[in-house]
Amino acid sequence: MRRGKVHNLPVVxxxxxxxxxxxxxxDALKEGGFDLTAVASGHEAVTMIDSGVVVYSALVTDVVLGGQMRGWDIARLVRQIDPSFPIVYMTGAAADEWAHEGVPNSILLTKPFAPAQLVAALSQLLHLASSD
Structure with a gap:
């Protein structure tokens, strides 16, 4: 999977x-210099990725979502396509599951977190991905 930018902005x-x-x-990502697409379910996320209409640079996912898919599942599917794809998890209650459910080289933010923490986490992962 190629990592995408729209007008030189990473698309998340x-x-x-x-x-x-x-x-x-x-708001945090826009202020941090990112473009983004936001969806409410794992099914929508997989559809967006599979469509190839937009090539994403990173994934930011809540862990606990409505529906059958959890953030862990979405991340594993994305990593099957691109093993080094940058992933940031957000969770309020599932942080203790990250060690065995999360993908390697991902970042977990525990809610509530400061918007700047999200921007910093994405920037760190994108920098690491671009230096590979």
Missing amino acids: LVVEDEELLQDIVH
């Missing part, structure tokens, strides 16, 4: 089912 796929949190993440 955000999976968050709470509208308020989606808005906070949207």
Whole structure:
């Protein structure tokens, strides 16, 4: 999977089912210099990735989502396509599962977190991916 940029901005796929949190993440990423697509379910996220219409640079996903897919599942599917794809997890209750459910070289942010922490985590992972 090629990593994408629109007008030289990294494009991030955000999976968050709470509208308020989606808005906070949207504002933080825009202010941090990212473009993004936000969806509310794992099914939508996989559809967006599979479509190939937009080539994403990173994934930011809540762990606990409505529906059958969890953030862990989405990340594993993305990593099957690109083993080094940058992934940031967000969770309020599932942080203790990260060690055995999360993909390697990912970052976990525990809610509540400062918007700047999200921007810093993405920037760190994108920098590591570009130096590979």
